[in-house]
Amino acid sequence: MSQTATSSQASAIEALRQRAYKIRRNSLRMGEVQGQGYVGQALGVADVLAVSYFRALKLDPKNPEWEERDRFLLSIGHYAIALYAVLIEAGVIAEEEIEDYGSDDSILPMSGMADYTPGMEITGGSLGHGLGIGVGMALGLKRKESDSRIFNLLSDGELNEGSTWEAVASAAHWKLDNLIALVDVNDQQADDKSSTVLNYEPIADKWVAFGWETYRVDGNDLEALVEAFDSAMQSNSDKPRVIICDTLMGRGVPFLETRDKTHFIRVDENEWSVALKQLDEVYGVQ
Numbered sequence: 502m503s504q505t506a507t508s509s510q511a512s513a514i515e516a517l518r519q520r521a522y523k524i525r526r527n528s529l530r531m532g533e534v535q536g537q538g539y540v541g542q543a544l545g546v547a548d549v550l551a552v553s554y555f556r557a558l559k560l561d562p563k564n565p566e567w568e569e570r571d572r573f574l575l576s577i578g579h580y581a582i583a584l585y586a587v588l589i590e591a592g593v594i595a596e597e598e599i600e601d602y603g604s605d606d607s608i609l610p611m612s613g614m615a616d617y618t619p620g621m622e623i624t625g626g627s628l629g630h631g632l633g634i635g636v637g638m639a640l641g642l643k644r645k646e647s648d649s650r651i652f653n654l655l656s657d658g659e660l661n662e663g664s665t666w667e668a669v670a671s672a673a674h675w676k677l678d679n680l681i682a683l684v685d686v687n688d689q690q691a692d693d694k695s696s697t698v699l700n701y702e703p704i705a706d707k708w709v710a711f712g713w714e715t716y717r718v719d720g721n722d723l724e725a726l727v728e729a730f731d732s733a734m735q736s737n738s739d740k741p742r743v744i745i746c747d748t749l750m751g752r753g754v755p756f757l758e759t760r761d762k763t764h765f766i767r768v769d770e771n772e773w774s775v776a777l778k779q780l781d782e783v784y785g786v787q
């Protein structure tokens with residue numbers, strides 16, 4: 502790589518790092534409003550969302566229903582904070598909405614619902630359905646000869662759902678090269694570590710066997726994510742693509758990274774400001 506290419510890559514990564522910081526910050530602010538929430542997931546998946554929204558997706562923030570947009574489907578409705586945080590950073594949702602997060606009449610309900618929130622493509626609280634919806638949408642777009650893509654963010658807990666694997670099989674059957682699945686592997690679900698509840702390894706081999714073009718990366722490493730997203734999007738293969746992202750719950754806030762139970766976070770009132778301060782320190786913000 503030439504020196505100019507290397508330095509433009511470095512500035513692209515730095516810009517994504519700043520986006521990820523803001524996504525994490527928005528998430529913590531929503532947690533603070535309600536005093537609780539699925540904040541660990543949002544902190545963990547922030548880098549994946551930064552690369553998705555600020556490198557990969559085709560969207561018009563002022564017109565979230567633009568027909569030619571790429572569709573980002575959140576099957577995990579409980580990750581709503583994470584998606585709101587990136588939609589705010591992308592300018593689809595106004596930042597002031599944070600103050601009303603989770604209250605009656607807010608456009609930001611605690612679980613993601615398509616009817617309430619601009620940019621929320623599906624209602625995804627019932628786990629295991631996002632990828633199936635994605636298959637239908639990707640097939641529909643192909644039949645309309647659209648070049649838009651479908652991204653579906655799913656969780657490792659959703660790998661326990663039979664319906665996910667039906668969707669995995671049908672996407673390969675229909676050669677849905679316009680479908681990109683992103684699996685957030687944080688090794689956590691409601692009751693315990695995902696690997697303890699129902700072992701899912703070797704994950705990558707399973708997607709390969711089902712006929713998917715498969716990538717597995719450290720989902721908190723922006724450079725690795727950019728490389729995987731770029732390859733998945735530039736590939737000429739007729740297969741659907743999956744990027745399996747190993748992430749750390751609570752990433753960016755040291756006292757949350759080391760907590761035992763992170764599926765649903767409650768902290769003492771004064772600890773939200775500690776969390777924001779720790780995040781600022783990690784990012785070198787004064």
Ligand SMILES: Cc1ncc(C[n+]2csc(CCOP(=O)(O)OP(=O)(O)O)c2C)c(N)n1
Pocket residue numbers: 542577579626627628629656657658659687689690691695763764
């Ligand atoms: C079909 C279905 N079964 C169970 C639930 C209850 N539930 C909500 S979140 C969750 C954990 C799912 O795993 P994962 O998304 O990996 O959890 P996280 O990483 O957020 O801790 C469960 C079982 C649900 N929403 N839908």
Ligand SMILES: [Mg+2]
Pocket residue numbers: 656657658685686687688689690695
């Ligand atoms: Mg999980």
